[in-house]
Each structure stands twice: as structure tokens, then as C-alpha cells.
Amino acid sequence: MIKWFAAIVGYYFFRFPGAILGFLVGSFIDNLSRKGGGAQTMFDDMTRQSVSPADFELNLLSLCSLVIKADGQVSQREMDYVRQYFLSTYGKDKANAIFRTFNEVVKKREISARRICSFLNQRTRYEVRLQLLHFLFGIAQADGAVSNAEIGKIKEIAGYLRVGARDFESIMAMFVKSADNAYKILEIEKTASDEEVKKAYRNMAKKYHPDRVNTQNEAIKQGAEEKFKEVQKAYEEIQAERGIG
Known part of the structure; x- marks a missing residue:
């Protein structure tokens, strides 16, 4: 199915965040294929009618553009990062078509992060939205x-x-x-006590x-495994710092 192919390609180029995003987009396309319909677009100027899978992809691309433009300057490296993901996931022709539509329809109008996220909230689980923030x-x-x-922009989107x-x-x-990264993770x-540190780690x-996440979804499970390793690494760092046995 498309979702697994997209997840594999995403993982190859962008590791776990790419796998999650690939799986997310692929699942949406699969669902549209099975139902023979579409979802309502999130853009103000589009009418209430069935839409193509590309409209979903445009929503994701729109969030990417908000982050890229957040600091007032468009970084070529950041643009290349996003473009490479779409190229690796959809192929040159389809990716170019998505970017062309994005340039013609979306970039000329104000993008509403609130409406796009409302669209995603209705179609994704919490674990997937965490992976989107990683991306x-x-x-x-x-x-x-x-x-x-x-x-600040990503924090707004997270909200x-x-x-x-x-x-x-x-x-x-x-x-x-930062100096207290391990504690933030x-x-x-x-200032937490050793017992509070142990409790937080548990x-x-x-x-x-990974067992706490939907194990039938391998892409999400892989993302959870990556974060699980970060949690372990943070705890080991605090253990070494405090001499916790």
C-alpha cells in the first residue's frame, strides 16, 4: 500500500520523522482511494467539494513554509530539506506539481495554521502529531x-x-x-530530587x-523507539551527573 511505501522512503531520507510523515500522507491517500472521496480543504478560497490527495499534501507543505519563513529569511537549506522529502516520497513529476500548485494557490494568500491544524487534528492521533513536530x-x-x-512558530503550531x-x-x-536539556526531556x-528523577524516567x-503506541503502525512505533532512546540517554546523563545508582 502507498502508506508503507511512503513511510519506507521517508525513513531512508529523514529517519523516523520522515517515516511518520510519509506514513501519514500515504494513509490519507489510501483512505481516499478506498472511499472514493475527499476531505474538505482548509484554504479560505476553496469551495466545499471533494478534493484530491494533493490538497492534504498542500496543508503539510503550508506548515513547512510557515516554519521556513518564521525568522524573516528563507533558508535554501531548509527549502532543500523539504523539497528533498517530497521528491523522495512522490517522485519528481508529482513533487513538482505539488510545489507548482503551492506557489500558484497558497503562497499568494495568507496561510492559516489554525485551520490546517484543525484539519490534521480530525485525521491523526496524538502520537502522529508529535512526530509532525519532530519533522x-x-x-x-x-x-x-x-x-x-x-x-515560536512551531510552538504556535503545537498549540x-x-x-x-x-x-x-x-x-x-x-x-x-541547553545546560538542562536532559531534565527538559x-x-x-x-531542582527535582533523585526520587523525582527516577519517577520521571519511569x-x-x-x-x-513502543508497546504503548499502536504496534500495528510500524512507522509510529519506530518514531516512539527513537524518542525512547532519547529518554534513556537523558536519564543516563543525569545519573552520571548526580551519581545515581
Whole structure:
């Protein structure tokens, strides 16, 4: 099926975030094929009618563009990151068609992150939306650094996607390094006691353990495994720092 092919291609080029995004888009296309219908577009100027799978892809591309333009300058590396993903997932002809439509229809109008996220909220589970944030942070980091403006835009998108503040901070800590990164990943303060650290680790290990995610969805499971490793790494760093046995 399309979703598994897209997930495999996405993983090959962008590891786990790419696999999740590929699976997400592929699943939507598969569903449209089975139902013979479409979803309502999120853009103000489009009418209420059946739409093609490309409209869903345009929503994803629109979120990418919001992050790319967040700091007031368009980074070629970030654009290449997104374009390479679409090229590897859909092939040259289809990817070019998507970007052409994006340039003609979307870029000339104001993009509503709120409406796009409302569209995604109705069609995705929470775990998938977490992976989408990973992908957006990956775009922001493509030019070597994540700016404050990009963080602000992704945080805004996270709010529309109904992602909790703690989860957002935990994901951001995997891309934006700081002295207390390990604590942020575990979603605790640096002043937490050793027992609180252990408890936080147990809770996060349960939360991101692959068995806690839909195991029938291999792409999502792989993404959870990646975050699970980050949680383990954060805990081991705090263990070494504090001498916790």
C-alpha cells in the first residue's frame, strides 16, 4: 500500500520523522482511494467539494513554509530539506506539481495554521502529531541552528495541534541544546530530587515505550523507539551527573 511505501522512503531520507510523515500522507491517500472521496480543504478560497490527495499534501507543505519563513529569511537549506522529502516520497513529476500548485494557490494568500491544524487534528492521533513536530524542528535545524522565531512558530503550531506544553518542551530539547536539556526531556525541573528523577524516567519510559503506541503502525512505533532512546540517554546523563545508582 502507498502508506508503507511512503513511510519506507521517508525513513531512508529523514529517519523516523520522515517515516511518520510519509506514513501519514500515504494513509490519507489510501483512505481516499478506498472511499472514493475527499476531505474538505482548509484554504479560505476553496469551495466545499471533494478534493484530491494533493490538497492534504498542500496543508503539510503550508506548515513547512510557515516554519521556513518564521525568522524573516528563507533558508535554501531548509527549502532543500523539504523539497528533498517530497521528491523522495512522490517522485519528481508529482513533487513538482505539488510545489507548482503551492506557489500558484497558497503562497499568494495568507496561510492559516489554525485551520490546517484543525484539519490534521480530525485525521491523526496524538502520537502522529508529535512526530509532525519532530519533522518541523528538523526543517528549522536544517540550516544549522533553530532560531527563536522558528521556535515560536512551531510552538504556535503545537498549540493548534493540541500538543501539551511539557511534550513540546521535551521535543524541543532534542533539537535545541541547553545546560538542562536532559531534565527538559524528562519533563522535570533541575531542582527535582533523585526520587523525582527516577519517577520521571519511569513515567517517560512508559509514555514513549513502543508497546504503548499502536504496534500495528510500524512507522509510529519506530518514531516512539527513537524518542525512547532519547529518554534513556537523558536519564543516563543525569545519573552520571548526580551519581545515581
